[in-house]
Amino acid sequence: MSVLVNKDSKVIVQGFTGNEGTYHASQMIEYGTQLVGGVTPGKGGQTHLDKPVFNTVKDAVEKTGADVSIIFVPPAFAADAIMEAAEAGIKVIVCITEGIPTKDMILVKEYISNRDCRLIGPNCPGIITADESKIGIMPGFIFKKGTVGVVSKSGTLTYEAVDQVVKAGLGITTAVGIGGDPIIGTTTKEAVELLMNDPETHGIIMIGEIGGGMEAEAALWIKENGTKPVVGFIAGQTAPPGRRMGHAGAIVGGADDTAAAKMKIMRECGIRVVESPAEIGAAMAEELSK
Amino acid sequence: MNIHEYQGKAILKSFGVRVQEGIVAENPEQAVEAAKKLKQDYNSDWVVIKAQIHAGGRGKGGGVKLAKNLEEVKQRAEQIIGMQLVTPQTGPEGKLVSKVLVTQDVYYPGETETKEFYVSVLLNRSTGRNIVMYSTEGGMDIEEVAEHTPHLIFKEEIDPKVGLQGFQARKIAFNLGLSGEAFKEMVKFITALYKAYEATDSSMFEINPVLKTSDNKILAVDAKVNLDENALFRHADYAAMRDLSEEDPTEVEASKSNLNYVKLDGNVGCMVNGAGLAMATMDIIKLAGGEPANFLDVGGTANAETVKAGFNIILSDPNVRAILINIFGGIVRCDRVAQGVIDAYKEIGNIPVPIIVRLQGTNAEEAKKLIDESGLKVYSAIQLKEAAALVTKVLAD
Numbered sequence: 001m002s003v004l005v006n007k008d009s010k011v012i013v014q015g016f017t018g019n020e021g022t023y024h025a026s027q028m029i030e031y032g033t034q035l036v037g038g039v040t041p042g043k044g045g046q047t048h049l050d051k052p053v054f055n056t057v058k059d060a061v062e063k064t065g066a067d068v069s070i071i072f073v074p075p076a077f078a079a080d081a082i083m084e085a086a087e088a089g090i091k092v093i094v095c096i097t098e099g100i101p102t103k104d105m106i107l108v109k110e111y112i113s114n115r116d117c118r119l120i121g122p123n124c125p126g127i128i129t130a131d132e133s134k135i136g137i138m139p140g141f142i143f144k145k146g147t148v149g150v151v152s153k154s155g156t157l158t159y160e161a162v163d164q165v166v167k168a169g170l171g172i173t174t175a176v177g178i179g180g181d182p183i184i185g186t187t188t189k190e191a192v193e194l195l196m197n198d199p200e201t202h203g204i205i206m207i208g209e210i211g212g213g214m215e216a217e218a219a220l221w222i223k224e225n226g227t228k229p230v231v232g233f234i235a236g237q238t239a240p241p242g243r244r245m246g247h248a249g250a251i252v253g254g255a256d257d258t259a260a261a262k263m264k265i266m267r268e269c270g271i272r273v274v275e276s277p278a279e280i281g282a283a284m285a286e287e288l289s290k
Numbered sequence: 291m292n293i294h295e296y297q298g299k300a301i302l303k304s305f306g307v308r309v310q311e312g313i314v315a316e317n318p319e320q321a322v323e324a325a326k327k328l329k330q331d332y333n334s335d336w337v338v339i340k341a342q343i344h345a346g347g348r349g350k351g352g353g354v355k356l357a358k359n360l361e362e363v364k365q366r367a368e369q370i371i372g373m374q375l376v377t378p379q380t381g382p383e384g385k386l387v388s389k390v391l392v393t394q395d396v397y398y399p400g401e402t403e404t405k406e407f408y409v410s411v412l413l414n415r416s417t418g419r420n421i422v423m424y425s426t427e428g429g430m431d432i433e434e435v436a437e438h439t440p441h442l443i444f445k446e447e448i449d450p451k452v453g454l455q456g457f458q459a460r461k462i463a464f465n466l467g468l469s470g471e472a473f474k475e476m477v478k479f480i481t482a483l484y485k486a487y488e489a490t491d492s493s494m495f496e497i498n499p500v501l502k503t504s505d506n507k508i509l510a511v512d513a514k515v516n517l518d519e520n521a522l523f524r525h526a527d528y529a530a531m532r533d534l535s536e537e538d539p540t541e542v543e544a545s546k547s548n549l550n551y552v553k554l555d556g557n558v559g560c561m562v563n564g565a566g567l568a569m570a571t572m573d574i575i576k577l578a579g580g581e582p583a584n585f586l587d588v589g590g591t592a593n594a595e596t597v598k599a600g601f602n603i604i605l606s607d608p609n610v611r612a613i614l615i616n617i618f619g620g621i622v623r624c625d626r627v628a629q630g631v632i633d634a635y636k637e638i639g640n641i642p643v644p645i646i647v648r649l650q651g652t653n654a655e656e657a658k659k660l661i662d663e664s665g666l667k668v669y670s671a672i673q674l675k676e677a678a679a680l681v682t683k684v685l686a687d
Contacts, residue, residue: 023621075520099520102491102493102518102520102521103488103521106418106419107450109450110418110451139620139621139651142651154564154565154566154567154569154570155564156563156564159618159620160567160570163618180566182415183418209566212416213416235566235570236569237572237576238554238573238582239569239572240554259573275577277570277573277674278574278674278678
C-alpha cells in the first residue's frame with residue numbers, strides 16, 4: 001500500500017535536461033524510481049539518461065503511460081508546466097520549483113480544481129514511498145521502510161524527523177513534503193487523511209510552521225476522524241510577528257497563526273505535540289509502543 | 291516587497307485609482323515649492339506633510355502634520371525630515387526620515403460630511419483566492435476594529451476565472467452606506483483598485499483611509515502597497531522602487547551572498563540549511579536556555595564561501611555569544627560543509643565565541659572527524675539533542 005506513489009508509479013520529469021532536472025532524475029533512477037522519460041520542449045526525440053525526451057507532456061503520457069510528473073521548471077514557467085501536466089492526464093503532479101508568483105498559483109489552483117489530479121507543492125521536497133519510489137530531491141538513503149507516515153511543510157526538517165524515526169528503530173511508509181508557499185496543491189489535512197486511510201501506516205508525524213491555518217484544519221479533522229497516533233511539531237515558536245522566515249508562507253499574521261496558537265489547538269485535538277524538534281522520533285516510538 | 295506611500299499612490303494613479311495628490315520633498319525648500327504647486331494645481335490652501343518610511347502608525351509618532359501656510363510648511367518639514375520616527379511598527383530605535391510627501395488637503399468643508407472607510411485587497415490563504423476586505427470604520431487600526439466590532443468588517447471573494455464583477459463592486463459600495471454620486475465613485479474606485487492589484491502582482495493593498503470628500507469624490511488618502519517579490523521579474527519598473535535604506539543593512543548584505551537572514555534580538559547565532567529547519571533550530575536554542583540572534587538559511591549550497599559569509603554576518607552582531615551551525619546534508623555533503631567551516635574559521639582568524647557544529651546526513655561521520663581533528667575550538671555533534679545540550683553548556687561556561 002502506502003499513499004499516492006509506489007513501485008508501479010511511472011514518473012516523468014518536466015525540465016528533464018536542465019541541471020537540476022538531470023541531477024535529481026539520476027538520483028531518482030538510482031533510488032529505484034520507475035522513471036520513464038522526461039519533457040523539454042524542443043528536445044523531443046532525443047535521449048537523456050537513457051530515457052526518451054518528449055516535447056509535450058501529452059506525448060510523454062501517450063508513449064510511456066506515465067501517471068506521475070515531477071517539475072523542475074524555472075518559476076516563470078512553472079505554472080504553465082503544472083497546467084500542462086494536469087491537462088495531459090497526469091494523476092500526481094509534484095512541483096519542486098520555488099518562487100512561483102502567487103497570482104500564477106491562484107490560476108493553477110482554479111485550473112486543476114475540476115481535473116482528476118493531485119498537486120504536491122510547489123516549493124516542496126517532493127514525495128517518497130520508502131524502498132519503492134522517490135519523486136523528489138530528498139536524500140533517499142535516510143528513508144527506511146516502516147510504518148510511520150510524514151507530512152511536512154519543510155524539506156530539511158522532514159529529513160531531520162525521518163532520521164530520528166529511523167534511529168528510533170521505526171521506519172517510513174510515505175513522506176509527503178507539501179511545500180511552504182501560501183498556495184499549495186495538497187494541504188496538511190488532505191495528506192493526513194491519505195495516511196490515516198493507509199493500512200500500512202500506523203502513526204503519523206505532522207510538521208508545520210508559523211503562518212496560515214492548515215495545521216488547525218488538520219487537527220480538527222484528526223479530532224473527528226483520527227484512528228492512529230499523531231505526533232506534531234510547529235517550527236517558528238521564536239519567530240517575531242510580521243517577518244517572513246524564508247518560506248513565503250512563513251509569516252505570522254494574526255494571533256491564530258502563531259506557533260503557540262497552532263500547538264494549543266493541536267493538543268486540544270489529541271495530537272502529541274513536542275516542543276523540541278529533537279523529540280519527534282522518540283515521541284513517535286513512545287506512542288506506537290502504547 | 292514594501293514600497294513607500296508616494297510610490298504606491300503613483301502606481302494606483304496609473305491604473306485610474308483616484309488618490310490624494312502629493313509631491314515628494316527631501317528638504318524644507320522643496321516642501322515649500324511643493325505646497326505652492328499644490329495650491330496652484332488643486333487649490334489646496336492647507337497641506338499635509340507625511341514622513342515616508344516603511345512602517346504604519348506614522349501619525350502617532352509625529353510623522354504626519356497639517357500645515358496651514360507656507361511658514362508652517364517649512365517648520366513642519368524641518369521637524370520631520372531627518373527625524374528618527376518611532377511608531378508602534380518601527381521598534382524603539384525608530385526609522386530615519388529622509389523624504390516627506392507634501393499632500394493636498396482633502397478634508398475641506400462642503401455640501402456633505404466627509405467619511406472615512408477601510409479597503410484592502412489580499413489573498414485568502416484558506417481558499418487560495420483574493421478577497422476585498424472593507425469596513426465602514428476607516429482611519430482606525432483594522433486589528434482593533436476586528437477585535438471590537440467584527441460585524442463591521444466585510445469580505446468579498448473574487449473568482450479568479452472572471453475577476454471582480456460589477457455586482458461585487460456595487461455590493462461593496464452599498465454595504466459602505468453610499469448613494470448617489472459617491473456610490474458611483476466608489477464602484478469606480480473599487481473596480482480600478484482591483485484591476486491595479488491584479489496587474490501589479492501585488493500581495494497586499496491596504497488603503498486606510500479611503501475618503502469620501504465633502505463633494506462626494508472617493509480617493510485613497512494613504513496607500514500601503516506590498517508587491518509579490520516572486521513576480522518582480524516581470525515588473526522591472528517596480529523592482530527599481532526597492533528602497534534599501536529601509537532594510538536592515540546586514541540583511542541586505544546577506545542577500546548579496548544568497549543567504550536568507552533575519553536579524554533578531556537574542557544571543558545565540560545560527561546557520562542552517564532550509565527554512566523549516568532554521569526555524570526549528572531557533573526554537574532549540576530557546577529551549578536550551580538561549581535566545582536566537584538571527585534566522586539564517588544558507589539554502590541548498592552550503593560551501594566554504596557561504597559558510598564564511600554566514601560567519602561574518604553573524605559575528606557583526608555584538609550580542610552573539612555562541613554560534614550553532616545545523617546542517618542536514620542531503621544533496622549537501624557534510625564533509626564539504628565541515629571543510630568550509632574549518633577554512634572559514636582559519637581565514638577569519640580568531641572567532642571570539644564558541645561554535646557548535648551539528649552535521650547530520652550525507653557523510654556526517656567523516657565531517658565530525660574532520661572537525662574533531664582540526665584542532666579548532668569547535669564543538670561537534672551529530673544528533674540534534676547533543677547540539678542542544680552543547681548550547682546549554684557553552685552558555686553556562
